[in-house]
Every structure is written in C-alpha cells, then in structure tokens.
Amino acid sequence: MEKIQFKTQIWTGDGSLAGLNKINDQRIFVVTDPFMVKSGNLDQITDHLKSNNKIEIFSDIHPDPSISTIVEGIEALQKFGATLLVAVGGGSAIDASKGMKYFAKQMAKDDQTLDLIAIPTTSGTGSEVTNFAVITNTDKGIKYPLVTDDILPKIALLDPELVASAPQNITVDTGMDVLTHCLEAYVSTDANDFSDALAEKGFQMVFKYLERVSKDGKDMEARQKMHDASCIAGMAFNLVNLGLNHGIAHAAGAQYHIAHGRLNTILMPQIIAFNSELDKGIMEQPNRAATKYANLARLIGIPVNNPKIAVKRLITTIVQLRKRLKMPASFAEYGLDRQKFDETKNEISAAALKDGTTVTNPRKPSQEQVLDILEKSYS
Numbered sequence: 001m002e003k004i005q006f007k008t009q010i011w012t013g014d015g016s017l018a019g020l021n022k023i024n025d026q027r028i029f030v031v032t033d034p035f036m037v038k039s040g041n042l043d044q045i046t047d048h049l050k051s052n053n054k055i056e057i058f059s060d061i062h063p064d065p066s067i068s069t070i071v072e073g074i075e076a077l078q079k080f081g082a083t084l085l086v087a088v089g090g091g092s093a094i095d096a097s098k099g100m101k102y103f104a105k106q107m108a109k110d111d112q113t114l115d116l117i118a119i120p121t122t123s124g125t126g127s128e129v130t131n132f133a134v135i136t137n138t139d140k141g142i143k144y145p146l147v148t149d150d151i152l153p154k155i156a157l158l159d160p161e162l163v164a165s166a167p168q169n170i171t172v173d174t175g176m177d178v179l180t181h182c183l184e185a186y187v188s189t190d191a192n193d194f195s196d197a198l199a200e201k202g203f204q205m206v207f208k209y210l211e212r213v214s215k216d217g218k219d220m221e222a223r224q225k226m227h228d229a230s231c232i233a234g235m236a237f238n239l240v241n242l243g244l245n246h247g248i249a250h251a252a253g254a255q256y257h258i259a260h261g262r263l264n265t266i267l268m269p270q271i272i273a274f275n276s277e278l279d280k281g282i283m284e285q286p287n288r289a290a291t292k293y294a295n296l297a298r299l300i301g302i303p304v305n306n307p308k309i310a311v312k313r314l315i316t317t318i319v320q321l322r323k324r325l326k327m328p329a330s331f332a333e334y335g336l337d338r339q340k341f342d343e344t345k346n347e348i349s350a351a352a353l354k355d356g357t358t359v360t361n362p363r364k365p366s367q368e369q370v371l372d373i374l375e376k377s378y379s
Helices: 016-022 034-038 067-080 091-107 168-187 193-215 220-240 244-256 260-275 288-299 307-324 338-354 367-378
Strands: 009-012 027-031 054-058 084-089 115-120 132-137 142-147 155-158
Touching (some): 009 016, 016 155, 168 244, 168 288, 193 288, 260 307
Parallel strands (some): 009 155, 027 084
C-alpha cells in the first residue's frame, strides 16, 4: 500500500502575495538572504505583513546553509518569541528555515510547532513543497539531508513577480535543477502513477519555457510556468525521492561550491547513460530506466522505435539545450582545478553512495562506477 498526500497549500499566480494581508496578530520571523534586504525586494513581502503583526528579519543566510547558521537562527527566533516562520529566497533560505523549524521544536519544552510559509524567489529547488532540507557541516565539508514531514511548509506562495528580476545564470541553473528533479523522480525505484504524472508535466514545461525565459526575463508567462514547474517537480520527488545525480551533486557541491543546478547539469548526461546501461549497446534489451527515459523523449517529440536510441537522442537534446543556455559541459570547462578534482574524487564518490537520494537510483552503482561518472564529467 502507498500513502500519497500533499500537505502544503499552494498559492500561485498574479496577486498571490495579497494573501499575506490576511495574517494578523503574529510575531513573524522572516528568514532571508542579505541581497533580498539590500535590494529592497523583501519589501514586496513585508509590506503585506505589517498590519497588526510584529516582524523580525534574520538575513544571515548564504548558499549551503550551515549548522551554525541554523543554531543562530533558532536563538534569534526564540528570543523574539516567534509564532510564525516566513522563508523568502532560494533553496538556501527555505532549507535553513526548515532546519530552524525542526530543531526549534526538538528544543521546545512544549509541543508548539511553528507554521512555515515558504516564498521562493528562484524557480528550481521545489523546496517549498518538500519534506527535504540540506544542511552543511562546513568543518567536514559534508551536506546532510534532513528528511521528515515535520519540516513541510504549511503554505507555498508562487508569485512570478518575485522571480522577474532573476539574472540569466540563476534562471538557467535553477531551471535545469527542475529538469533533474523530473528525470530522477521519473526513474526512481519508488516511482508511481502519481509521481510519474507530475514528473512528465514538469519535464514538458521545462523544455517549453526555460529557453524562453532565459532569452527574455520579462516574459511573465514563462516565468510563471517555470515557477509552477519547479513546484510540480518538487511534489514529484517529494513522493519518491531522487537518485545518483543528486547523490553526487550533494557530495561534490560541498567540496567545489558549484551552483547546485549547474553541477546537476554537468553530471546529467553521464547519469542518464549509466542508468540506461548504454555501455551494453543499443541493441540490447532496454532496462526499466531506459524505457522510462524513452517515454520522456517521446513527450518532447523524439522518435522511440528503439528505446536506447531514443535515450541517446534525449541526452543529445539535453546537451544541446545546455549549450544554448550557455552552461558549462564539464568540470574542466567550469574551471575546476584538476589537482583539486583528483584530491577529492574518492571522497566524493564514497559520500555519494551514502547520500539518502542515491538509495532510489534505478541502477545500484559501485564506487568505481561513480568515479567513472566523475571522470567523464570532468572532461
């Protein structure tokens, strides 16, 4: 038996922010990053919260939120006496807020739980509807996934105006992260009819709208569609987990500090080829992953008479999209030092195998196979 539920209420479309006007008599702890404060973009949110509420802003959020940042946030929200958490920003701000929500409850003397409203300002992580958060131990250079329904936001607010000013590099990095979420959820060993429907829709939306919004950031229809696609993909992988692409990305990201979506995109072609067992030849019987990848290929107009040929064409299509989006094709092209890569690849491959997202990868990798994927992704 499978239990499928969506606990987060989603507010989407123009005017979504106006829903915040109904919040009254709360002590609201807003978690965000320094740019949101300095740019004045945070005012779009706080202007809707000022009526009969007290607001405290915690803006010490940086990429890959650390354990120490979570601790500082908990101390600040407890001192303020927060009754509501509002996360504003990308995945880092939302993940940090989830960590604060979870550990504050563990430390509380009563059973009071802080509700969380997640307001993403990038279209990529899907964190606003997931029970996932990633916290970094900066001393050890390790990322730890936190997975529990206790951190699910109560409300996810998707307003395209909040991503209208996102620069092209962030738009494409986060957009390709959405694509990774769709691909991994679709071939997950836990995939089901519900997650498949979400992953298929998100996948099609990325191919239809990401390049459009990359070329014209003021294309508000494409902005809204990519914002929705990010959320849809998040709902998909929240049901069935991810795979080796994210397992390696979590481990490598802690070492190399490459933007998460960009890192996923460098790895993606090699992961698809590995999962599909393309090394065994295109005339061999396709495995489950190859058959499912071929179905995604069909959804974007690629012929699928031979599933493995369809997978190869899907990889080529993704590589071509990556090129048009002006993203690096390899670690070397990104500028990663070869010596640094050689010094860390064994540690990364070992950590990837232990990552919680790797558990549902459709093909179980060895450390040698992960090293091979890393080597091919380097150059």
